[in-house]
Amino acid sequence: MSVDLSMPVLVVDDYKTMIRIIRNLLTQLGFKNIEEASDGKMALDKLRSSKFGLVISDWNMEPMTGYELLREVRADEKLKTTPFIMVTAESKTENVIAAKKAGVNNYIVKPFNAATLKGKLVAVLGEF
Amino acid sequence: MSAQEAAAKVRSAIDRLKASDLRSRPLVEVLDLSHEMADAMNAFFGSLDKSVVGEFRYIADFIQQTRNEIADLQPNEIRNNRIPGASVELDAVVKDTETATSIIMTEAEALMAIEPEDLDAYKDRVDGAMMRIIEACAFQDLTGQRVTKVVATLRHIEGRVSQFAETLGVKDAKTEETEDERRRRELMLNGPAIGGPASSQDDIDALFN
Numbered sequence: 519m520s521v522d523l524s525m526p527v528l529v530v531d532d533y534k535t536m537i538r539i540i541r542n543l544l545t546q547l548g549f550k551n552i553e554e555a556s557d558g559k560m561a562l563d564k565l566r567s568s569k570f571g572l573v574i575s576d577w578n579m580e581p582m583t584g585y586e587l588l589r590e591v592r593a594d595e596k597l598k599t600t601p602f603i604m605v606t607a608e609s610k611t612e613n614v615i616a617a618k619k620a621g622v623n624n625y626i627v628k629p630f631n632a633a634t635l636k637g638k639l640v641a642v643l644g645e646f
Numbered sequence: 647m648s649a650q651e652a653a654a655k656v657r658s659a660i661d662r663l664k665a666s667d668l669r670s671r672p673l674v675e676v677l678d679l680s681h682e683m684a685d686a687m688n689a690f691f692g693s694l695d696k697s698v699v700g701e702f703r704y705i706a707d708f709i710q711q712t713r714n715e716i717a718d719l720q721p722n723e724i725r726n727n728r729i730p731g732a733s734v735e736l737d738a739v740v741k742d743t744e745t746a747t748s749i750i751m752t753e754a755e756a757l758m759a760i761e762p763e764d765l766d767a768y769k770d771r772v773d774g775a776m777m778r779i780i781e782a783c784a785f786q787d788l789t790g791q792r793v794t795k796v797v798a799t800l801r802h803i804e805g806r807v808s809q810f811a812e813t814l815g816v817k818d819a820k821t822e823e824t825e826d827e828r829r830r831r832e833l834m835l836n837g838p839a840i841g842g843p844a845s846s847q848d849d850i851d852a853l854f855n
Contacts, residue, residue: 535747542755583833609843613834614850625850627843634847641854 521639521646523548525571530554530561530587531605532579536628540574540605543632547639548646558582562590565597572643577606577613585617592621601642605630652690659683715813719806732799735792742792746785753779 527549531537537554544552553570555561559582561575573591575584582590584604591597604617607628614625624638640646659682753775762768810816823831830836 535744535751538751542751542758546758578835578837583835585833607838607843608834608836609839609845609850610834610836611845611849611853613836614845614853616834618853624854627845627847627850628838630847 521643522571523646524550526551526553526569527572527574528553528555528561528564528570530556530558530573530575530579530584532556532576536576536605540635543635546632547636558584558587558590561587565591565600566594570600572639573600573602574605575602577604577608577617585613585620588617588620588622603638603642605635652686652693655686656683659686712814715810719810724803724806728799728802732796735796739789739792739796742785742789746782749782750779753782 527544529537529540529544529552531540531554537556541552541554553564555564557579558575561573562582564570565573573587575587577584584606588602588604591600591602598621601623602621603624603626604622605626605628606613609627617625623642626634626638659679662679757772757775760768760771
């Protein structure tokens with residue numbers, strides 16, 4: 519089954535430039551419905567008010583980090599199956615392992631390129 | 647005169663007074679003994695005063711030395727000029743990089759959106775966009791200079807503080823972890839590693855495969 523490129527994707531980052539980069543890459547890959555949030559709290563509010571097919575989140579944000587957002591999503595009955603990719607400069611093994619234990623679907627370390635992002639999207643969502 | 651010497655002299659004077667028949671002693675002799683005791687007491691308290699004065703002088707000298715060291719540290723100059731100056735430079739670095747990034751991305755987005763039907767017009771637009779991207783890259787020169795100034799400020803402060811600590815023999819006190827430090831530790835908020843990621847993308851991928 520191919521990926522529905524019209525599904526809403528939520529990009530969460532406190533740096534507008536990074537959101538813009540990911541938005542451009544996703545647009546190039548064919549995604550048409552991209553929304554954004556500047557921290558975990560805003561993202562959680564958006565996730566609870568409408569359905570998203572994928573979350574791409576940074577880790578280091580305030581007041582709610584991407585790691586806290588991930589744990590909130592996985593603890594929420596309605597949201598817990600939402601695919602979640604962490605895109606972050608936090609590259610210590612302890613971070614990756616903690617995110618994996620918390621239920622992240624994949625992990626991209628910044629800086630990254632379009633091929634890496636596409637590879638992780640395919641790994642999480644399937645071919646498109 | 648030490649305390650022991652003074653006490654011995656006073657005791658000796660009292661013993662002699664006790665041993666003698668005061669009524670039969672001439673008043674002059676009693677007065678002599680009293681003088682002897684008074685002299686002994688005076689010598690003792692005099693020496694006591696001198697040692698206290700010496701202690702206070704040492705403390706005063708140490709305070710003055712500390713004041714001199716703090717003055718050498720130039721805390722007011724650091725607080726009023728250097729730190730605010732470094733802060734302004736870093737704000738400018740953030741703004742300059744943001745502006746340059748925005749220009750570069752806007753030009754790149756515009757190029758991707760062009761429909762290349764007229765090749766001459768397409769080339770003109772590509773050339774124009776590339777020139778604006780090149781111009782925007784001038785930010786690196788300015789931000790480099792700003793960061794160099796900030797690094798110089800940090801080195802200045804580091805040098806002063808090190809010298810201060812060394813002169814006074816200051817050792818770091820144990821401090822309690824703050825709420826913010828605890829949060830950053832628990833949530834593993836370390837920020838980007840110096841010299842590239844701590845784990846490569848391949849290492850991370852291996853944990854997911």
